[in-house]
Amino acid sequence: MLILPSWLIATPHEPPKADHGLRVAGDRIAAIGPNADLRAQFPDDEIIDASGCVLAPGFVNAHTHLYGVLAHGIPLVKAPSDFWAFLADFWWPLVEDALDHEMICAATDWVCAEMLRSGVTSFYDCLEAPFAIPDALFAQKEVVERRGLRGILSFEATERVSKANGQLGLQENARFIDHCRREGGLVQGLMCFHTTFTCSAEFIQQAFALGAARGVLTHMHCNEGVHEPNYALAHFGKRTLEYYDDLGVTGPGMLASQCVQLSDRERAIIAERGIKVTHMPLSNCEVGGGIAPIPQQLAAGVTVGLGSDGYINDFFEVMRGAFLIHKAAHLNPQVMPGHDVFYLATEGGAKSIGLEQVGRLAPGWAADLQLIDAHFPTPVAAHNLYDQLVLWRNHTHVRDVMAAGQWRVRGGEVLGADLGAMRARVHAAAQRMWTKAS
Incomplete structure (x- = not known):
C-alpha cells in the first residue's frame, strides 16, 4: 500500500x-x-x-489514566484546596476506591476511541483501583485489543490501603507482564507503584526488582506538587529523587512521571542516571502542581515524553499546552518550539515508555x-x-x-465503534461512581 x-x-x-x-x-x-x-x-x-x-x-500518549474520564464533572461539595486535598479528599475516596471492572472497561473503550480520533496510536496507562484487583489489567487488555492500539498497561501498586493490597498490586503487574510477554501482542505490561508517601522503602525496592527481572521499566509518580518533596524532607531528611538514589533504584529502568517540583540536585540525578520522564502540562495546571522544568531537562539530554494524564485526551490540546506554558514560564517565546513538542508527542514519547521502532516513519519501523x-x-x-x-x-x-498496519480511523470515523452505545455505557458507569461519591 x-x-x-x-x-x-x-x-x-x-x-x-x-x-x-x-x-x-x-x-x-x-x-x-x-x-x-x-x-x-x-x-x-x-x-x-x-x-x-x-x-x-501516530502520537504516543506516554502517560494516561483511562479511567479518569469517569471523574469529568463529578459533583463536589467542596473543591480541593491543594494537591494533598486533591488526593486525600477527592481522588482516592471518590474515584480510585470506587472503581470496578465494568467502570474500568467502559472508560477504557471510550478513551481508546478518543485517542484514536486525535491521532494517538500508542499509549501507557496507569490504572489506580485498589479494590478492583485481581485481574483488572486483563479485563482492560481485552478492550484495548479490540480497538487495535499499541498499549502498555500497568497497575499502580500502593500500600495506602494495606500491605497485603500492595502485594496484590505488584503481583497483578508481574502476572500481566509475564502473560503479555508470552503472547507477544500489541498490549504489554510494565511495573508500577505510587510514591514515596504511600510505599515503604522495601516495597519500592521490591517493585524495581520485579521490573528488572522482567526487563521492563518501573514507573512511579514523582514530585507532582510540593507535597512529596516536603514529605521526603520531613521523613527521610532528603528530597524524593535523592531518597530513590540512596535506595539504589535510580537508573535507565526508572520511568518518573510528572517531575514538576524538582531541585537542581534532583534534575542532575535524572540526567546522570538516565531516568526517563513524562510530562503532563495540562493536568499539572489542573491540580495546582506547578510547571515542570522540561526545557531544562531536554537541554540536559533527558528522555522526555508527553502525556494527557487522562485529563484532556485530544493530543493536539496537550501539545498546545506544552508549546505555550513553558514560553510563559520562561518569558521566552523561543522556548519549546513546535518541532520539539511534536517530537515529545511521537518518538520521544515512544522512547520514554520503552517502545522500540515506534514514533518515526522510516523503513522497518512500525506502521503507526x-x-x-x-x-x-x-x-x-x-x-x-x-x-x-x-x-x-x-x-x-x-x-x-x-x-500496526491496520486502519483504525477512516474519514474521521473510528472503525467498529458505536460511539452512542459507548457513551451511554460511560454515562452509566459514571453515574454509579458519582452515586458512591454522594
Missing part, C-alpha cells in the same frame, strides 16, 4: 518533506520517498491519495501513522508546518489513523 500525501513528517528532527510518502507492507513501513518515485517503483500497490494532508507518525488535514488559512511551508499543526489543528482535523 502506498500513502501519498502533500507533506511527510518522518521525524520532527528533520524538516517536513513536500510530496513525499511511504509504502506499508504488513505492520511495517517498507519504503519512503518522493510520491512519483514510489508510484514508479510499486505500480501494482493500492494507492491512498492523501493530497491536502500531512502524513505524520496519521493523516492530518493541511488546509490552513495561510500557506504551508517546511519552516512553519510544525507550528501550524501544534497551534491550529485538533482532533477534528485527523482524517485517517493506522496502527
